[in-house]
Amino acid sequence: MGSIAVPKPPRRYMSRRKREDLILAAILLAPATLIIALVTLYPFLRSFWISLHKWNLSRPQEGRPFVGLDNYIQTIQDPLFLDSLQVTLMFVVAAVTLEILLAIGIALMLNRPFRGQWLMRMVALIPWAIPSVVNGIMWKWILNPSYGSLNGLLYSLGIIDQYIIWLGDPKLALAMVVVADIWKETPFIMLLFLAALQTIPHDLYEAARVDGSTAVQSFFHITLPLIRPTLFVAVALRTIWALKSFDLIYTLTAGGPSSGTTVVGYYTYLKSFVSLQLGRGASVAYIMTFAVLLLVIVYQRALYREVRY
Amino acid sequence: MQLPAEKTYARKPRESLQSLLGRVLFYVLLFLLLFAILAPFIWMVISSISPPQELAATPPNWIPNEPTLERYRALILGPTQGQSIPIAAEKFVRALTSSLIISSTVTLICIIAGAGAAYALVRLPVPGKQNFMFGMLAAQMMPIIVIIIPLYLVMQTLDWMDTWHGMILLYSGFMLPTVIWIMYSYFQTLPEELEEAAMIDGCSRWQALLRVVMPISGPGLVAVAAFAFLYTWNEFFMALIFTASKTKTITVIVTEFSTQSGIDYGLMMTGGVIGSIPPLIIALLLQRYIVAGLTAGSVKG
Numbered sequence: 001m002g003s004i005a006v007p008k009p010p011r012r013y014m015s016r017r018k019r020e021d022l023i024l025a026a027i028l029l030a031p032a033t034l035i036i037a038l039v040t041l042y043p044f045l046r047s048f049w050i051s052l053h054k055w056n057l058s059r060p061q062e063g064r065p066f067v068g069l070d071n072y073i074q075t076i077q078d079p080l081f082l083d084s085l086q087v088t089l090m091f092v093v094a095a096v097t098l099e100i101l102l103a104i105g106i107a108l109m110l111n112r113p114f115r116g117q118w119l120m121r122m123v124a125l126i127p128w129a130i131p132s133v134v135n136g137i138m139w140k141w142i143l144n145p146s147y148g149s150l151n152g153l154l155y156s157l158g159i160i161d162q163y164i165i166w167l168g169d170p171k172l173a174l175a176m177v178v179v180a181d182i183w184k185e186t187p188f189i190m191l192l193f194l195a196a197l198q199t200i201p202h203d204l205y206e207a208a209r210v211d212g213s214t215a216v217q218s219f220f221h222i223t224l225p226l227i228r229p230t231l232f233v234a235v236a237l238r239t240i241w242a243l244k245s246f247d248l249i250y251t252l253t254a255g256g257p258s259s260g261t262t263v264v265g266y267y268t269y270l271k272s273f274v275s276l277q278l279g280r281g282a283s284v285a286y287i288m289t290f291a292v293l294l295l296v297i298v299y300q301r302a303l304y305r306e307v308r309y
Numbered sequence: 310m311q312l313p314a315e316k317t318y319a320r321k322p323r324e325s326l327q328s329l330l331g332r333v334l335f336y337v338l339l340f341l342l343l344f345a346i347l348a349p350f351i352w353m354v355i356s357s358i359s360p361p362q363e364l365a366a367t368p369p370n371w372i373p374n375e376p377t378l379e380r381y382r383a384l385i386l387g388p389t390q391g392q393s394i395p396i397a398a399e400k401f402v403r404a405l406t407s408s409l410i411i412s413s414t415v416t417l418i419c420i421i422a423g424a425g426a427a428y429a430l431v432r433l434p435v436p437g438k439q440n441f442m443f444g445m446l447a448a449q450m451m452p453i454i455v456i457i458i459p460l461y462l463v464m465q466t467l468d469w470m471d472t473w474h475g476m477i478l479l480y481s482g483f484m485l486p487t488v489i490w491i492m493y494s495y496f497q498t499l500p501e502e503l504e505e506a507a508m509i510d511g512c513s514r515w516q517a518l519l520r521v522v523m524p525i526s527g528p529g530l531v532a533v534a535a536f537a538f539l540y541t542w543n544e545f546f547m548a549l550i551f552t553a554s555k556t557k558t559i560t561v562i563v564t565e566f567s568t569q570s571g572i573d574y575g576l577m578m579t580g581g582v583i584g585s586i587p588p589l590i591i592a593l594l595l596q597r598y599i600v601a602g603l604t605a606g607s608v609k610g
Contacts (some may be wrong), residue, residue, distance in 0.1 A: 018434065023432035024514055030424035032485050037424065039482025043459035069525040109338060120339070121600075122593055123346050124607045131349070131543035131593035133560040134581040138353045149352050152368035162551055187346055191600055234416050244452040250601065251564055268454045278458050285455040296450045300443065 004156035044289075053281035058276045069285035081284065083259055084202050084267040091174060091263055092242040095181045103184050106305060108223075121194075124187035132184065134250025139180040143167055143252075170260020173253050177261050182250055185241075196230040199222070236299040240292055265289050313535065347598040350585075357381070357579040364575050372544070380579040397565035398576055404562040405583070406587075410473055411558065412541040412587075415480040419537040420530055422481070423488030428518060430505070431496040440491065445486040453483065453546055464551055471553040480541045487540075488533045495529030496522070539588050559584040 051071055055064040075081050110120060127135070142149050143166040151163040167173045200223065208218045222229075244264045249255060255262035255270065262270070264284065272281030354365060357380060359373040384401045390393045431439055460479065469475030503525075504517040512520065523530075545560040552561060563580035566573045592599060 002441055014550035021433045021514060025429040025435050026540050028433075029435065031422040032489060035418075035478065035482045036445075036448060036485050039460070039479055040442075040451060040456060040486075043456035043463060044451070046459035046462070047456050087337065106342060109335070114335070114339075116339075120343070123343060125592045125596055125599070126589065127346060127551055128348060129399035129539060129588045130558050130581075130585040131545065131588065132545075133545045133564060134353075137563060137577050137581055138349055141356060141578060142349055144574070146370065147365055147367065147574075149369050150458050159345070170436060181348060183345075188467060195600060240450050242453070247560075248421050250545070250549075265452060272454075283455075285452070288452055289455045292450055292452060293447060296447055300446060 017280075041229055047059050047282050048286060050278060053279050053288050057277040064279070065281070068120070071279045072287070075232050075280060075283045075287065080262070081261060081264075081267060084262045084264050087174065087259070087261060088243065088265075091178060091181075091245070091261075093167060094175075094178045095185070096235065096238045097177070098197040099182055099186045099189055099238060100184065101233070103193050103234070104227075104231075106186075106190045108219075110194055110199040121191065124191050126187075127184045128188035128245035130184075130268055133249040134251055135180060135184045136248045139183075140167075140252050149231050150223055167253055168257060170258055172259050177248060177252055180252060181242070181245070184239065184248075189238065193227060194236055196227045200226050203237075232302060236295065236302075240295055240299075243288070243292060243295075342533075352584055353578045355363065357573060357582050359575065361575060377392075380576055381583070382580055384576070384583065395566045395568050395573055395578060397562050398573075398580070400557065400563060401583075404557050404559045405477075407473065407552075407556045407586075408542055408559040408586070411445070411476045411480065411556075414473075414477045415484060415541045416534050416537040416545050419483045419484050419488045420534055423485050423533065424523075424526065424530060426485075427489045427492030428496055430493055432501070433514075442490070445489050447452070447488040448483075449490065453455065457547075457550060461550065463593050470551060471555045473556055476548070476551060476556060479547055480544065483547075484540055486539045488537060490538070491531055491533050492526075495526065499525065528598055528601065531595055532601065535591050535595045535599050538591055542588050 024102065052066060052068060053064045054062065054067045054070065055250050056062060110117070145151065145163055145168070146163040148166070150166065151160070154160045157161065164172075166176050204222050205218055208222060213221070244265055245263055246269065249263055249266050250262055250269075253261040255266045265288070268281050268284045271284060317358070318342065355371070355373060356377040358378060360375055360377050360379075363370040363373050363375070368586065383389070383392060383394050384398055387399065405473045427433055464475055464479075467475070469478070499522065503521050504514070507517040507521045508514060543560065543565075544558075546563045548558040552558060559580075562582055563577060566577045566580060
């Protein structure tokens with residue numbers, strides 16, 4: 001008798017509350033959903049449709065015949081596309097690896113109390129905050145073959161005996177794009193790692209040292225396992241962002257010299273907006289999406305696993 | 310009896326020498342790090358105030374002998390008589406205005422629509438939540454280039470090319486998924502009891518959202534607002550494709566500072582410095598919220 005102290009709420013009340021909640025949910029979700037659907041979902045589907053057609057804006061007389069997978073076949077047979085894949089791979093692997101290693105190293109170094117730490121944190125946000133276009137023009141000026149400060153500095157220090165045309169050779173230009181990307185992206189990843197490191201209790205290291213563990217052992221057995229989720233997120237996000245790189249390439253090298261820095265994103269831009277082959281452009285874009293979506297799925301699966309442990 | 314005393318005496322200087330060396334090494338590395346981060350940006354500032362003949366010096370004139378604010382004056386107030394600057398530079402103030410209006414409006418839309426949607430997804434019985442959130446993640450990661458052609462057609466059909474509202478719509482659409490993710494993680498950390506208590510006291514859920522949840526969501530909203538503003542202000546690709554003479558944004562205009570005699574680097578650096586000021590102010594003022602917000606949005610996922 002006494003156990004049924006809480007009376008069952010009347011059914012009408014429950015359903016009214018639930019109905020109100022549903023209406024409110026619809027009102028709250030509608031604006032965002034509509035905008036996102038119009039700007040991303042619809043174009044995403046339409047893009048696929050376009051990729052199945054031959055559509056060349058510079059030859060309007062040809063119309064836009066349906067060609068099935070022809071655009072995809074032409075794309076994967078285009079040597080320029082294959083080159084751009086190779087360039088993208090080199091860029092992404094070099095940039096992401098160096099950025100992550102540098103970021104972890106610097107974060108380990110800064111993970112101690114010292115005077116001016118607040119200043120360091122502020123400074124680290126500067127490269128992240130400035131527009132990537134500004135990063136591009138800034139490095140273009142620094143790397144200028146005649147008046148650039150890099151040549152000037154290295155020459156004054158006696159490291160080089162003649163000025164180098166940094167953006168004149170495909171491999172060197174790609175390396176410079178990587179340098180500019182490292183400058184912009186590393187400090188912020190470093191802040192993420194620093195935040196992760198600071199959640200690790202100091203006692204753990206103390207205990208390990210008492211047990212005779214070296215600094216290197218402590219790093220691999222304590223630090224690394226504990227920052228794994230952050231490491232994982234940083235690698236995945238940086239990879240996806242690097243795949244999308246466009247602004248830096250456009251301003252710094254415009255894909256050159258001799259396509260040496262034409263990443264896939266830039267290749268798509270050239271196909272769609274310079275040679276105006278919309279169908280071909282859409283097919284490259286779709287191949288790229290597929291790669292990114294695959295990464296996103298891997299990322300999400302692994303993230304759930306990481307967070308659960 | 311003297312032995313232990315001697316031992317400590319012998320060991321102490323060596324230890325402190327080691328730690329002193331460690332400290333020196335640490336500060337040397339710290340200085341190198343600060344230099345690496347700051348030098349390129351400072352060089353941009355120095356170049357913007359160096360007179361043309363000093364810019365063309367070899368090796369570079371590290372500290373300008375006759376610093377000048379002439380370029381800043383020319384960009385903001387227009388060229389003086391007889392001074393020739395690239396056509397794009399004459400539209401600099403217009404570009405600043407465009408960037409400011411577009412970025413602020415996008416920030417506002419993102420806060421209202423994004424926080425609302427995130428709240429609904431966390432607290433209200435929305436069917437298919439998981440799929441919706443995965444869709445948001447995918448939208449957030451999708452390269453813009455993938456949908457740029459259909460977007461071009463959409464903008465043409467709506468006749469919204471080269472307009473502020475067109476750009477605002479696009480940027481909102483691209484920023485909202487990120488905003489929803491961050492606010493979603495943020496609302497999950499808020500105790501549900503607060504709203505329940507308010508609703509037992511007779512508030513409707515709507516009132517509970519406005520009067521109880523929103524006031525304590527400050528830090529999350531600040532982070533989201535900062536991201537939205539920075540993203541929109543810094544965005545280049547869509548601005549390059551969709552803006553023309555009327556609404557060119559700051560990022561597009563600074564890439565166009567060339568004349569027949571080549572690129573005007575001094576003016577370009579000046580544009581770069583001015584264009585970096587609003588995002589820098591926001592990032593430095595809201596530093597704590599930004600780092601916290603990003604860890605919440607990406608790590609907690």
